Amino acid sequence: MSIARGFLPPLLSGALFGGGLSIGGMTDPARVRGFLDLFGAWDPTLAFVMGGAVIVMALAWRLQAGMARPLFGERFVLPDRTDLDGKLITGSALFGIGWGIAGLCPGPAIASLALAPVGVLPFVAAMLVGMAAHRLIPERRALTAQGA
Template sequence: MSAAKRFLPPLLSGALFGGGLSIGGMTDPARVRGFLDLFGAWDPTMAFVMGGAVIVMAIAWRLQARMARPLFGERFALPDRTDLDGQLIAGSALFGIGWGIAGLCPGPAVASLALAPTAVLPFVAAMLIGMIAHHLFPERRRALASQGS
């Protein structure tokens, strides 16, 4: 498979996703924090963005179920995890807290690099440091996970 055939679908998908995040307002931390502020100055516009994403994903799951294989790959890489553990719950809580404080999560942060790189650079740098630390210390993660169970 040529490099163009291999990289073009993910590049176009990423550009479409980033554009959707930008158009939907997900790259505006103030708007995101306004949506998460249920008992203050709540901004419901993100509910429409999320609702649209749920509808698109529901259609995609139905289409995928009828396909033998993906258009640009050998097999589907779908989540198959059905168990919940302390590490997953703690990571989800940490993600949500960070999202609420910063008003950004990884997708919108990366998309924001094209719009306002200096404003989002500290968040992206901290995110990358966290990702690197996650991969550098797998034995520490296992030790912490075993203490929680």
């Protein structure tokens, strides 16, 4: 596989995703918090961004159903009902709480690094620490269990 074929699709899709987040206002924490404030000064504009994403994803699922394999991969790796466990539910709850407090989630935070890096840097740093902890804690438990 050539380097261009390996890096170009993720680079282009990431740029498209980041551009969409920026244009849609998802990189503005105040707008996101306004959307989540259902009983206060609710801002419904992000519902249109999410609705647009749902429509695009519905079309992608229909397109994928007719494909034997992905354009840039060997096989499709899709979630199923067995992926739903306590860790996923706990992580989803923590994600939602953090999104509500900070008004950012990982995609918009990374996109915001290009627009306002100083304001989003603490969030990105905390996100990276959380990702590292997610990897290190299970590894440490496995090592402890082997040594016991």
